Amino acid sequence: MRTPVRPVGRRITNEALYRAVVAARQAPSAHDAQPWRWQVTNGVLDLFLHPEPSAGLPGPEDRLATIGCGAALHHARLTLAALGWRVTTTRLPDPGEPTHLARLHIDGPAPVSSGTAGLARIIELRHTDRRPVTGSPIPPGHLSAIRAAFESQHVRLAVLRPDQILGLAVATADDGGLEPAGEQWRSELARWAGGDRIVGARRRLRLPLAHDGHDRAATFAVLHGPGDQSLDWLHAGEALSAGSLAAAELGASTLPFSAPIEHHRARDILRDALPDLGHPYLMMRLGHHATEAVRPLDRETTTASPSRPGPL
Numbered sequence: 001m002r003t004p005v006r007p008v009g010r011r012i013t014n015e016a017l018y019r020a021v022v023a024a025r026q027a028p029s030a031h032d033a034q035p036w037r038w039q040v041t042n043g044v045l046d047l048f049l050h051p052e053p054s055a056g057l058p059g060p061e062d063r064l065a066t067i068g069c070g071a072a073l074h075h076a077r078l079t080l081a082a083l084g085w086r087v088t089t090t091r092l093p094d095p096g097e098p099t100h101l102a103r104l105h106i107d108g109p110a111p112v113s114s115g116t117a118g119l120a121r122i123i124e125l126r127h128t129d130r131r132p133v134t135g136s137p138i139p140p141g142h143l144s145a146i147r148a149a150f151e152s153q154h155v156r157l158a159v160l161r162p163d164q165i166l167g168l169a170v171a172t173a174d175d176g177g178l179e180p181a182g183e184q185w186r187s188e189l190a191r192w193a194g195g196d197r198i199v200g201a202r203r204r205l206r207l208p209l210a211h212d213g214h215d216r217a218a219t220f221a222v223l224h225g226p227g228d229q230s231l232d233w234l235h236a237g238e239a240l241s242a243g244s245l246a247a248a249e250l251g252a253s254t255l256p257f258s259a260p261i262e263h264h265r266a267r268d269i270l271r272d273a274l275p276d277l278g279h280p281y282l283m284m285r286l287g288h289h290a291t292e293a294v295r296p297l298d299r300e301t302t303t304a305s306p307s308r309p310g311p312l
């Protein structure tokens with residue numbers, strides 16, 4: 001005979017949902033705008049895009065905000081799983097209300113795997129790291145694990161080959177149309193390709209050869225998928241969270257770049273360089289940073305939480 005499932009008290013489930021909302025505040029979002037609104041009602045957690053788009057319907061200009069909401073959604077889902085709850089997630093639950101992005105319902109208790117508990121602890125520690133990548137390249141085994149984490153959320157991660165990064169660096173080097181948001185992307189690619197040597201490379205019709213090993217320690221990748229609608233952007237955000245947390249757990253830093261999805265020209269450049277690309281959602285830089293030796297004195301003044309660099 002099956003053991004009857006005991007109904008879970010509303011107070012207990014609401015408390016878990018509130019904890020998920022608190023954890024979701026740590027999610028990455030463009031300009032740190034945190035463009036979401038949560039609502040807890042009768043044991044159900046609803047996620048809304050906030051502020052509401054002026055046209056009522058999320059358009060391409062709401063892509064970045066929806067990606068941020070997706071990251072917050074994944075943070076909330078992971079937190080509830082780590083608290084021992086089985087949750088049903090319905091994305092875009094109300095066709096008549098397109099800014100209502102997701103609904104989470106607690107179905108009942110569930111066992112917690114050590115992997116889930118460990119990843120949820122990383123939520124506190126993950127942060128966007130804009131420092132130059134100075135450490136050794138991410139080993140292939142770690143890169144496969146990070147890629148699998150990104151791709152567990154219905155999107156693909158295209159890791160760029162060196163020739164593709166050079167192609168992008170050359171294509172963006174002489175392009176004045178990428179200012180100002182594209183400048184960060186351009187300079188990251190140029191740093192990888194060998195700094196100033198890339199400037200004017202297209203006119204000289206040759207790629208720079210010399211490089212410093214440190215510059216090339218960074219891995220560049222593009223998060224992409226088959227569609228360009230709210231649901232796809234939500235999945236992209238969930239992937240950003242899953243992949244960034246997995247990377248942080250393996251000691252790798254993440255830096256998302258939105259320029260390639262904000263500008264038509266940048267999207268075209270990406271598509272030309274990567275013919276198999278679907279719709280690009282975000283470009284990612286992954287890397288390791290050479291660790292600085294911590295003297296015993298420094299240890300006492302170092303706080304447990306990593307510094308959170310300012311928004312864009």
Ligand SMILES: Cc1cc2nc3c(=O)[nH]c(=O)nc-3n(C[C@H](O)[C@H](O)[C@H](O)COP(=O)(O)O)c2cc1C
Binds near residue numbers: 029032068259309
């Ligand atoms: C959709 C999206 C686009 C972003 N684009 C950029 C970017 O182009 N450049 C950048 O430095 N950071 C970018 N970020 C990172 C945010 O600035 C960062 O998440 C935010 O400042 C909060 O900091 P945290 O990630 O350390 O919590 C982006 C984040 C998201 C979710």
